[in-house]
Amino acid sequence: MTTDTNRVLACIDGSILSEAVCDYAAWIAQRVDAPLKLLHVIDHHPETAATMDLSGNIGLGSQEQLLEELTAVEQQRSKLRLQQGKLLLQAAKDRVIQAGIANPDSNQRHGSLVESLIELEESIRVLVIGIRGKVHENQPDKIGAKLESIIRSLHKPILVVNEAFKAPQRIMIAYDGSEAAEKAVNMVANSPLYKGLTCHLVYVSKDATATEQLLQPVADKLTNAGGIEVISKILLGKPDQLLCEYQDKHAIDMVVMGAFSHTRLHDLLLGSFTAKMLTTTKKPLLLLR
């Protein structure tokens, strides 16, 4: 059962990003030596009616007839989706096998994506998911409708993929000195995933008082425990903009940060930093919760 609780879970939906999701998941699974599981969720959207009959009358046995009708319509739809999902999963499986994963698992579930992931949470080590699904596939400025609630409801690391796969060489940790950031640093230091990578430890300050000394113990921790080469940097200004600029300038391949540490109300009023990062960044984001 130990392998069952420690999986890299990749969410596949057949959008353009699904291939990148497979590649990143395979990359993580190989580096941390964990089994890989591919997940395809069939959301039936039961809140939306499939048929409409406005005749407004009911006769003998109309309840039974209605049940029969609704069942038939849904059966047809689900069969089709089941089939499509199987093909998607097979393609994804072939891809990760080619990437060197020996025995990827695949799983198909009914229900909404968020619910399914909450049910599977115990077995997840890292979740890999595309930044947007099929609905917003061609709208590069939008993030997926369910992404925020997924990130909020799961308490596992989540890699949000937003471009084709490129094996990360240089990662950036967005550090703000908060408890969540501290946790993120500890996770990075203790995980085999980041061994041998260059890590840019970046602190964005609103005033000039912060010094490199603040980052020194953190950098030491990463170097000592993780065997990671650390470059520390302090920037001054608006965090999301600066981090993205820095990312471009230094060819960062992946951003690691804590996510949604504030309450929904706070984010509703002031805007969430995580949400801003999700929309602005062009590189995959690894969110540590």
Add this chain to the structure above:
Amino acid sequence: MLFLSKKQDWLGNVRGDVLAGLVVALALIPEAIAFSIIAGVDPKVGLYASFCIAVITAFVGGRPGMISAATGAMALLMVTLVKDHGLQYLLAATLLTGVLQIIAGYLKLGSLMSFVSRSVVTGFVNALAILIFMAQLPELTNVTWHVYAMTAGGLGIIYLFPYLPVIGKSLPSPLVCIVTLTGVAIYLNLDIRTVGDMGELPDTLPVFLWPEVPLTLETLKIIAPYSIPLAVVGMLESLMTATIIDDLTDTPSDKNRECKGQGLANIGAGLLGGMAGCAMIGQSVINIKSGGRGRLSTLIAGSFLLIMVVFLDEWISKIPMAALVSVMIMVSIGTFSWSSIVNLKQYPISTNIVMLATVIVVVWTHNLAFGVFVGVLLASLFFANKISHFMYVESELDEANSTRTYRAIGQIFFNSSGKFIAAFDFKEAVDKVVIDLHRAHFWDITSVTALDKAVIKFRREGADVEVIGMNEATATIVDRFGIHDKPEEIEKVMGGH
């Protein structure tokens, strides 16, 4: 919690919900009027109630897409209250009903629905259909042939109109029936009864008013005997309807929240001059059929109903009762579970008896609560009887040691204890008796007493008795109630026999 709802419950199905809400609102108007007439109050009481209950349950109900309003099941329970004490006491009773339902919701009594078996539900639904139909009969007795012709014509329109190409499926046929019959009645200047003859219709939005009853124990004594059955029947029908919608839409609902929601809706209805109501099976099915799924459909149905009634009261008062009767006959036919008649042949006799007994008791007493009570009781008795069939005792004799071993297998409780005792042969002369209970379960004091009796009887015949293999469940209950291992208790038991 009560006001919390998911975004997709409101906005997941906007087009379907709005259209279905309109269809339901049109069908609710004749029903609300008809049920007011059953209860013996002005049509506006039922119409205000339907508006208020639909709108409140849209927000606080536990089953999105279910339609609640003034209903026939509830109307039948308040007839004598209205007759003897008047409308104000009905409003007070409605308030108390709401309070009781909220309490039931917080006590999680909704889970008691698991005791109501499928056949009781079917019986309830069928009885309701019969009652709705019977309530139409006064409109069809001692009237001219015009009324019969109109009613038959109305039914014809309702069931045949949907077969027309194009418009058939886009216009609700009950509406077409009402509009046509009203037109015919006005055009021919027929002298038949209209809705306007039945009492006052709403001409304003409902206003908040506290029922004009003295706040005394006397009032409580008058309304409580009505409020309690109203609360019970309201919850029963609402939860049954919720189950039906769950099945149709393949989605879950929150039953305890539904109880609280119904309570809140009834309190609202009572304060706005409406009668108590609950979920409606027929309307909810129409809503799902018309493509309604979310809370929005219920809200639209309620608010559109009020808008129509307030602005069209002139026209509504001209609707002939015959048109209303046609619509209500359709509702009663649609509510009736046709498959239950078809299944009578295949289902076990006990199931059929439960269903039919529920129907008969309801039709006889006009009280759905009694019917359900009888149905649940019968179903439990039949169940107890069936389970006791799964008990038997086998035995074998070891002649060399003069030992008889009895092996009891199955469930031993009040109903099977007699069978358990009868399995022992006390006349057989043996030195030792072994009672093996490895595969038996003791459920109550009756069964423990039976075991005691058997053991004592064998001892009196001079045999050594050994009881072995009591599993844990049996051991605890024997430990608590058993006496055969306490010599001083033996005389007490035997003395009485």
